[in-house]
Amino acid sequence: MTDDRRLAVLRAIVEDFVATREPVGSKALVDRHQLGVSPATVRNDMAVLEEEGYIAAPHTSAGRIPTDKGYRLFVDRLASVKPLSAAERRAIASFLDDAVDLDDVMQRTVRLLAQLTHQVALIQYPSLTRSAVRHVELVPLSSTRMLMVLIADTGRVEQRMLDTATAFDEQFVSEVRAHLNSAVDGQRFADVPARVAELPSSFPESSRPNVAVIVATLLESVIERPDERILLSGTANLTKFGADFTRSVLPVLEALEEHVVLLNLLGQATSPDTLTVTIGHENSLESLSATSVVSIGYGGGGDALAQLGVVGPTHMDYPGTIASVRAVSRYVGRILADG
Amino acid sequence: MTDDRRLAVLRAIVEDFVATREPVGSKALVDRHQLGVSPATVRNDMAVLEEEGYIAAPHTSAGRIPTDKGYRLFVDRLASVKPLSAAERRAIASFLDDAVDLDDVMQRTVRLLAQLTHQVALIQYPSLTRSAVRHVELVPLSSTRMLMVLIADTGRVEQRMLDTATAFDEQFVSEVRAHLNSAVDGQRFADVPARVAELPSSFPESSRPNVAVIVATLLESVIERPDERILLSGTANLTKFGADFTRSVLPVLEALEEHVVLLNLLGQATSPDTLTVTIGHENSLESLSATSVVSIGYGGGGDALAQLGVVGPTHMDYPGTIASVRAVSRYVGRILADG
DNA sequence: CTTGGCAGTCGGAGCGGCTGAGTGCCAATC
DNA sequence: GATTGGCACTCAGCCGCTCCGACTGCCAAG
Secondary structure, three states: OOOHHHHHHHHHHHHHHHOOOOOOOOHHHHHHOOOOOOOOHHHHHHHHHHHOOOOOOOOOOOOEEEOOHEEEHHHHHHOOOOOHHHHHHHHHHHHHOOOOOOHHHHHHHHHHHHHHHOOEEEEEOOOOOOOOEEEEEEEEEOOOOEEEEEEEEEOOOEEEEEOOOOOOOOOHHHHHHHHHHHHHHEHHHHHHHHHOHHHHHOHHHHHHHHHHHHHHHHHHHHHOOOOOOEEEOOOHHHHHHHHHHHHHHHHHHHHHOOOOOOHOOOOOOEEEOOEEEEHHHHHHHHHHOOEEEEEEOOOOOOOEEEEEEEEEEOOOOHHHHHHHHHHHHHHHHHHHHOO | HHHHHOOOOOOOHHHHHHHHOOOHHHHHHHHOOOOOOOOOHHHHHHHHHHHHOOOOOOOOOOEEEOOOHHHHHHHHHOOOOOOOOOOHHHHHHHHOOOOOOOOHHHHHHHHHHHHHOOOOOEEEOOOOOOOEEEEEEEEOOOOOOEEEOOOOOOOOOOOOEEOOOOOOOOOHHHHHHHHHHHOOOOOOOHHHHHHHOOHHHHHHHHHHHHHHHHHHHHHHHHHOOOOOOEEEEEEHHHHHHHHHHHHHHHHHHHHHHHHOEEEEOOOOOOOOOEEEEEHHHHHOHHHHHEEEEEEEEOOOOOOEEEEEEEEOOOOHHHHHHHHHHHHHHHHHHHHHHHO
16 A cells, blocks of 8 residues: 555645645646546545545535645655755845845845745844843933943844933043943843942942943843834735735734734744744634744854744745745844854 | 805715725715705716716716826815824824834834824835934944944934954044044034045054045945835735735835835925825826825924825825824924934 | 606626536446 | 546536616706
């Protein structure tokens, strides 16, 4: 009994359904793929596959479509890697290399991913807790106002305006700047609070309140906020998937864009190269039951800085999407490391 | 002959058609509006309006729909201002007040506008040529690498990494920083090139190349690039407008997002409060012939810093859209001024 | 100028029959 | 035992039909 052939049939069904979005029947299958057997045989195989829950028939006289379980098997065992074309590789390289700063890298990346996959792409800004302080700069703007610029080793730059209770002079600024930098330069963000806790006490009583404001502002920038920034692109691709699909997915994306939802959608940032595919009902959110998410960590060495990925209908082109997501992730990682 | 009534009929037709998206007939009109005349009279009026090109009948036995010319008249003379609800005002205020930096202001603004109008919103980053330098900061990162942070009075912060040919020391950095700032602080961006032209010559021969690199980087940030940044939100709203509409408008938006297209779509930034409505065929782009654009300048005092606006189908709710666009523009202007 | 009446138009909804793709089962064959 | 061709059966979707009703334009009367 050729168990192999049944898998080949499943693969063919998935591929055809993804391509045509229409239920695929036994005859069409043998026509389009070299299975070497007759439609009748394929029908028998399909009956077994249906029995086992990998495919289903929308109604009696129609072909079969893959179930979530079918896609799962396909992704895990059947999907052959689809290498990107040379043109695509070049596009990724040239498009991302032109980026001038982190914001630009993020925006270009997410847009690129949306274009490559024709789906909705998401990217999470590099996590702060995992990155380190490269420098803290204080720029006096008036006698009671300064701008704090915090530069992370990922290239992420945070700015914060702050107002002090009392006027300060140039000397005060350089002193605080020096103290601050010697305390936090090179430190991981997570360690910063401990390092600056004692800082105000090394200043004379009179200027402590101002120092405290500065420290507080720094902490505010450093502490991981629940609303990690997320960029989103390609929502217009939703139109291709039909109104029903849009209706169910849109609220989720809007919530995401609002940063209200934590990113368990993309999953926890683990190691780069660990790509996760979540199919249909496997998603925790009810309204994503017709949706698959392909996500991967990026940046960092051993453990990823953050996640990026793609959201699309369960009947997506998994090999292509996976290839794109992986390639983009690698490239962004390289760029951030160089930056 | 009550010319007034004919206009009232036109207004009613526009309002009903916008509300229902279906051709409106004479009977429905008198039912839904207090016109004080019979359907027959309205029919006569409609015949005249059609004669004059303000409305058209898609086919014999259907009602009328407004033409572009009809919308134009409506917008210019008939649209009564629709004040925003208190809730909407509060939403705008609280949503925008929470923004932490310029990027955040831009993102929140465009998202807000998309939500208020249920259409596709666009915003252009504040133009650099019109804004002034608040401060230039140089942050040494290694012996041959520094980060330049350029702060504009609009709150826009540009960062550029730069590598020098030869190593530099701390003293060199402070000197250049001081010279640079005394040359450009408070200057309009457009004037910066002239102010820094002579800068390298005031340094000893040996360090001039490094100064030149720094100056070049500064100029790069200051010179208006053709790819002015644009943010776009609410493309998912396109699904509501139907597939045909999407097909025609989508390419334009994609081009926009790619920053390939100059912003003649939003029009030249003029003075704030000068709101422009471009209806259907009035648009220069062929593919926008079923599209209207409502745009306005924002920020700045006498002349606007940049444009923001909304793109939607010609049968949009003009009074509501205009009110939202105007309100958001005012609010962003205020925030940028405070920032 | 306004109005009610009336004939005429025509898009779209509703209905029913037909078609063809697709299935499951079975008996014959390799 | 696996494979195949044949056959009866099912049913979604298309096509064409009719019918309905929402309109309009015109006209004669108020």
